[in-house]
Amino acid sequence: MPEVLVFATLNGLVTGLLLFMLASGLTVIFSMMGVLNFAHASFYMLGAYFAYSISLYFGYWTGLILAPLIVGVLGALVERYGLRRVHQHGHVAELVFTFGLAFLIEEAVQFFWGQDTKNYQTPDLLDFPLFTLFGQEFSAYRGFMLAISIGIFIGLYQVLTRSRVGLIIQAAISHPHMVANLGHNVPLIFTAVFGVGTALAGLAGVIAGPVLTTFPGMALVLGSIVFVIVVIGGLGSLPGAFLASLLIGLLQSYAIAANVGMPDLLALLGLEFPRSHPLDDLWTLNLAQIAPILPFLLLVLVLIFRPTGLMGKREQ
Amino acid sequence: MPGESKVHPKPAARFLTRLLPVLLIFLAVSASAQEREPVRIGFMDPLSGPFASIGTSGLLQLHFAADYLFNSKGGILDGRMIEIVPLDNMQSPTETQIQFRRAVSEELRYIFQGNSSAVANALNTAVLRHNRRNPGQEILQINYSAVDPILTEENCSFWHFRFDAHAVMKLNVLTDFIALNEEIQRVYVIGQDYSFGHVVAETSERMLNEKRPDIEIVGNEFHPIGQVKDFTPYVTKIVASGADAVITGNFGADMVSLARSIIDSGLDIPIYTFYAAYDGITATLGADGKNRIRLVHNDSGNPIPTEERKQFYRDFKAAHPDRDVTQPRLMNALSMLVQAMEETGGDDPYEVALALEDMRFTTLSGEEIWMRGSDHQIIQALHISVMTDENIEFDADNSGFGLYTEHFVPAEQTVMETSCEMRRPQR
Numbered sequence: 001m002p003e004v005l006v007f008a009t010l011n012g013l014v015t016g017l018l019l020f021m022l023a024s025g026l027t028v029i030f031s032m033m034g035v036l037n038f039a040h041a042s043f044y045m046l047g048a049y050f051a052y053s054i055s056l057y058f059g060y061w062t063g064l065i066l067a068p069l070i071v072g073v074l075g076a077l078v079e080r081y082g083l084r085r086v087h088q089h090g091h092v093a094e095l096v097f098t099f100g101l102a103f104l105i106e107e108a109v110q111f112f113w114g115q116d117t118k119n120y121q122t123p124d125l126l127d128f129p130l131f132t133l134f135g136q137e138f139s140a141y142r143g144f145m146l147a148i149s150i151g152i153f154i155g156l157y158q159v160l161t162r163s164r165v166g167l168i169i170q171a172a173i174s175h176p177h178m179v180a181n182l183g184h185n186v187p188l189i190f191t192a193v194f195g196v197g198t199a200l201a202g203l204a205g206v207i208a209g210p211v212l213t214t215f216p217g218m219a220l221v222l223g224s225i226v227f228v229i230v231v232i233g234g235l236g237s238l239p240g241a242f243l244a245s246l247l248i249g250l251l252q253s254y255a256i257a258a259n260v261g262m263p264d265l266l267a268l269l270g271l272e273f274p275r276s277h278p279l280d281d282l283w284t285l286n287l288a289q290i291a292p293i294l295p296f297l298l299l300v301l302v303l304i305f306r307p308t309g310l311m312g313k314r315e316q
Numbered sequence: 317m318p319g320e321s322k323v324h325p326k327p328a329a330r331f332l333t334r335l336l337p338v339l340l341i342f343l344a345v346s347a348s349a350q351e352r353e354p355v356r357i358g359f360m361d362p363l364s365g366p367f368a369s370i371g372t373s374g375l376l377q378l379h380f381a382a383d384y385l386f387n388s389k390g391g392i393l394d395g396r397m398i399e400i401v402p403l404d405n406m407q408s409p410t411e412t413q414i415q416f417r418r419a420v421s422e423e424l425r426y427i428f429q430g431n432s433s434a435v436a437n438a439l440n441t442a443v444l445r446h447n448r449r450n451p452g453q454e455i456l457q458i459n460y461s462a463v464d465p466i467l468t469e470e471n472c473s474f475w476h477f478r479f480d481a482h483a484v485m486k487l488n489v490l491t492d493f494i495a496l497n498e499e500i501q502r503v504y505v506i507g508q509d510y511s512f513g514h515v516v517a518e519t520s521e522r523m524l525n526e527k528r529p530d531i532e533i534v535g536n537e538f539h540p541i542g543q544v545k546d547f548t549p550y551v552t553k554i555v556a557s558g559a560d561a562v563i564t565g566n567f568g569a570d571m572v573s574l575a576r577s578i579i580d581s582g583l584d585i586p587i588y589t590f591y592a593a594y595d596g597i598t599a600t601l602g603a604d605g606k607n608r609i610r611l612v613h614n615d616s617g618n619p620i621p622t623e624e625r626k627q628f629y630r631d632f633k634a635a636h637p638d639r640d641v642t643q644p645r646l647m648n649a650l651s652m653l654v655q656a657m658e659e660t661g662g663d664d665p666y667e668v669a670l671a672l673e674d675m676r677f678t679t680l681s682g683e684e685i686w687m688r689g690s691d692h693q694i695i696q697a698l699h700i701s702v703m704t705d706e707n708i709e710f711d712a713d714n715s716g717f718g719l720y721t722e723h724f725v726p727a728e729q730t731v732m733e734t735s736c737e738m739r740r741p742q743r
Contacts, residue, residue: 007552015546114638115369116596117572119713129582136555137582142548211580212545213572213600217366221545221569256539256549288553289509292543 003134008257009250014142016249017149021204022222023229023241024156025197031173031236032193034091035083038098041223042105043198047071047205048214049113052120060123068203075198079191102219110216118214145207152200153242160238169193173236228299234312243310248295255294261286354399355392355663357382357653358424360415360439361431363404366542367568369595370431373642374460375402378428380632381647385654392654393662407431409438416442419455425665426653430461430480430643431567433512440467443475447741456665460649463590464511468691472736475665477672477692479649483515483565483590485732486612489698489725490588491523493612494561495531500586502534504559506550506574508566509538516565516590534559542570547577554578560585567591572600579604586610593617593703594642599713601703606717609703614696615644615681617719618708625680629710640712648685648694652677666743685727691736698725 026040050070051063058066078101086097122141129137160166172179172189180186205218212218229248233240262285266272273283302309359378361371382398391397401424403415412435419427429439436459447454457476459467463483467476494500505520507513517536524531534557537550544550551574554562562585566574571592578587579601585608592601592609601609620626625644632641641647656671657663673689685696701719705711708718 004552004556007555008549011546011548011552014548110364110368115372116713117369117569117600118596119599119602119715121602132582134556136552137580139580139582141580211576213569213576215366215569215572215596216368217542217569220366221543225545253549257553259553288550289538290540291549292540292545 003136004257006133007136007138008253010138010142012250012253013246014145014149014249015253016246017146017153018204018208019222019226019229019249020242020245021149021152021200022226023233023245024153024238025200026226027230027233027236027238027241028169028173029194029197030230032169032176033083033087033094033190035094035098036227036230037197038095038223039078039101039105040098040198040201041219041226042102043071043075043201044205044208044222045109045216045219046074046105047202048120048209048218049109049118049205050202051206051209052118052214053113055120060121064203064206067206068199071202071205072195072199075202076191076195078198079194083194084187084190102223106216106219113216115216118209120209120214122210141211145211148203148207152203156200156238225295228295231299232295232302232309234309237309237311240309240311248298251294251298252291255291256288258287261289352394352396354397355657356399356401356422356424356426357650358401358403358419358422358427360403360405360412360419360427360429362407363402365406367407367431370568371404371407373595373639374430374646375400376636376639377632377641377643377646378650380635381650384628384631385647385651393657398650398654403427405429405435407435409435412438413442416446420446420453423453424455425663426456426458428458428460428646428649430459430646432510433462433464433467434510436462436467437464437471437511440471440473440476444473447475451741451743454665456669458649458653460645461643462512464515466511468693469735472691472734472738474669474692474738474740477649477669477687477694479645479652479694481614481696481698481730482693483512484519485730486590486698487516487519487523488732489723489730490563490612490700491520491527492725493700493723494524494563494588495527497561500528500531500561502532502557502559503561503563504535504537504554504557505533505563506535506537506539506554506566507564508541508570510541513538513541513565516563520563539570542568544570544573547574548581550574551577551581551583555581555583561588562586563588565590568595572597575601575605575609579608584608588612593719594640594712596713598703598711598717599715602715602717603705605703607702607704610700610722611703611719612698612700613719614698615648615679615683616699616721616724617701617712618710618721620681620710622680622682624682626709628680638714640710642712644679644681645694648677648679648696651679652685652687666741683727688734691734691738693734695727695731697727698730699723700725 022044029037047067051067054063054066086093126140126144128140130140130143131138168184229244233244262283359375361374362368363371379400382400386392387397405412405415439457443455443457459478461480463480465482465484468478505517507516521533588610593611629641656668659671660667672687675687676684678684683697685694687694699721700723702722703717704720705717707720711718
């Protein structure tokens with residue numbers, strides 16, 4: 001059992017930190033512009049696909065650097081020439097715009113790269129087990145993912161709390177009008193933040209692509225969960241997003257690892273139902289089976305009992 | 317102007333105006349002789365969304381087969397062409413109902429469908445209801461891939477024909493093969509949480525218990541279909557269970573991710589699957605999957621027994637260099653359907669269904685397959701293949717890797733009893 005616990009924790013951390021890379025951009029964009037960017041996970045997918053194509057010609061490492069930059073520039077362009085124009089029509093228009101964009105990107109990806117799973121591989125340099133514990137390998141690439149994600153978190157935190165730019169962004173999050181009145185170019189900050197946010201999503205795609213497989217449905221699989229994190233963490237709260245990402249990563253990982261379910265609960269209560277019982281599916285349910293939907297359950301609970309999220313301050 | 321009406325047309329013009337109706341009639345007659353109404357066949361599978369790659373690949377193969385085998389040779393039924401009509405159901409039972417309405421309004425009489433047994437069940441119900449209420453306008457369901465046994469057992473229908481061995485037949489062969497391997501002591505079963513996944517789980521456990529009571533089932537896991545981002549947590553459990561073999565019915569991205577996670581964890585055990593090849597899967601698994609991935613399927617991937625089928629593959633590859641012939645059963649289904657039409661001399665689904673019953677047909681591979689009349693289940697030889705790059709003439713995904721038959725089970729040994737009590741409509 002200890003080996004399951006150790007690996008479940010490691011897996012949870014890898015997933016959680018990866019989710020944070022997506023959620024951080026989303027939450028900052030939301031708190032600044034009031035836009036829930038539905039296309040955020042699509043930029044994550046674009047990152048993976050760009051990196052895959054670049055890696056075919058120049059290798060993995062070039063892709064790692066170039067792909068997020070391309071995605072970031074694309075994101076900035078979308079903000080500058082798309083979102084900003086839509087902005088004057090209100091938040092609903094913006095929401096619908098990003099919603100449409102998500103579909104557009106998915107179709108474009110299928111159009112240019114096809115619908116098959118892409119053979120995007122981890123670099124040879126990292127193709128070895130980092131360590132072997134209880135007979136199970138932890139690949140160096142996963143270690144690398146952990147390192148990158150932690151690096152991004154620390155970097156982002158430092159920039160936001162220690163630098164001048166960070167101060168302005170923080171101010172723009174809570175008091176956008178005041179910041180504009182002070183003479184800062186708020187639209188430019190918006191574009192930059194949107195660009196950096198999407199670049200982070202792109203980077204997440206680059207490093208996740210080889211492990212979680214690169215296919216046209218990858219945005220869909222991750223998209224909904226990222227929103228869950230942002231809401232659970234508290235809209236606009238970066239530490240909240242961090243906490244929620246880890247929470248959800250670990251929650252899923254532990255739930256899958258745990259060998260408990262309704263049969264155990266029933267045994268505890270001394271109840272027993274025959275296999276022919278109409279609710280048999282419910283009585284035989286185990287935790288691992290519902291692990292991937294636990295975050296949504298958590299979302300509902302958080303919304304009921306703490307609508308501002310774990311660390312959210314602003315009431316809508 | 318009144319003056320002009322008195323001007324008579326010139327003789328040449330008058331001649332032409334008289335000839336025109338004759339010409340028109342002639343043209344119309346010759347057009348109808350040349351261009352008779354096509355036989356339209358619906359293809360209902362996911363052509364968009366997360367499972368689109370399998371659906372579009374199937375559509376391409378059916379298109380190619382129709383053109384290659386029939387349309388290029390003058391069509392069927394004395395010159396009628398086969399037209400394939402794509403119906404995108406996004407692999408959702410709800411969307412299937414909508415697309416079925418569309419098929420009805422477009423007067424399609426034949427619907428090919430293969431992906432997801434949940435969809436096949438929904439379609440089966442819809443077809444049955446439609447045919448009961450609209451005698452004379454029946455629709456035939458050609459199931460080329462959905463393998464939940466229920467479709468030819470409790471829910472068997474006169475209007476449904478299955479051209480793939482169902483899951484229990486496949487598992488019977490697979491567990492026989494696993495039972496032969498003395499080294500396997502502990503088996504882990506993992507699958508998608510829906511009807512087919514449950515059939516795989518229950519059947520594997522039951523059959524292994526019968527055939528090799530010493531084998532322990534160390535895990536029986538379900539996960540939501542198409543929802544899992546990362547399979548590593550599942551693999552952690554597999555490793556901890558000490559399993560020395562894995563059985564899974566996963567397909568699409570769920571299959572790739574699972575296999576990749578197992579490989580990445582350094583766990584070197586065989587993975588027994590239904591669908592772990594082609595459509596990018598083989599290329600993505602690459603050298604890591606060699607000798608580790610095994611599939612149970614019909615029609616050998618390598619070696620291919622006949623020159624005809626080899627030529628079919630080469631011509632397909634020439635037309636679609638990025639694609640493979642992944643589902644030979646599509647060709648078998650189409651060919652048998654056409655033969656039934658030729659035998660009845662028309663495309664009436666009721667007559668065609670009767671002709672399909674107990675039909676014996678020799679495939680491009682030179683193998684005789686049999687459509688059992690009692691439950692409309694195809695009986696064909698099954699293969700267990702290993703993913704390898706040795707002796708591969710026809711690879712998958714242009715990767716150099718492909719499927720090589722390791723174990724062959726002739727058709728008569730795959731036969732299983734059926735509980736089907738078919739209600740045959742009378743005309």
